[in-house]
Amino acid sequence: MVKQVFNGPRIPPTTGVTCMTFAHLTMATRDVAATETFLATTLGWKPLSRPGNIDMKGAWLEMGPGQQIHLLEVADFEPSAHEAEFGRHFAIFFTGSEFPQLKERLQEKGAELIAPLRETPFERFFFRDPNGYVFEVIDQQGYLENSE
Template sequence: MTDADNRSDTRPEVRGVDHVSLMVRDARQARDFYTEVLGLAALPRPDLGFPGAWLSLGGGQALHLLELPNPDPREGRPEHGGRDRHVALRVAETAPFAERLEARGMRFTRSRSGRDALFFRDLDGNAVELVGTG
């Protein structure tokens, strides 16, 4: 008998990701970066008592940018974002994003697994993975 066989119909289940939050130094600058580089659209955001931005990831999912002091150091982080805390976003293919990052002089690394994925850090050192779904 498996764990799935022992589950009752009333057991709660996770159904997906609603939003992911990243801490940033300047919410307006971070919002511009994510809208220009990733093409994300801004969403309405209530006044939460501190600056921030909400961006659509599609499918009812969002990226929340929080302008708050970040306890994580920017220096000394692994060069490859896959070896650090990161957000992984699905894209059709990574090539157009690699071109945008290169045009901005931003470094990125490719996945070491051989799949179509790349890792970069945003303006605040947050690691982001883009996974090509082809």
């Protein structure tokens, strides 16, 4: 595998196969404004303007270059019982040296920190957001240095 400095989606060497990159994911929430504030203030995701052709409360945020999360208000939303390390979760890269500050922000805003169940050669941790979603935060540099 080709090692590269991570600055966006990882593109494999040319194989003749069209490569797809991540565009956006959509999260349901009972409170769009609170979720948008949580993600912006803890993870630093930037609010974006959203299309005017959606007839429900929502918010768009930029997670990274060309990557978005779309929040949609669903009044009866309930998180999955399968939100876990070995279940459904969202994995994101973050600068490992900033983990202490990130963990502090997350806890201040109501997130529950969760220790990983399995060891890896790079630092990572999990958290449950106020909606009940589970996120995995991976030390970007450590991951790249230890992946082959």
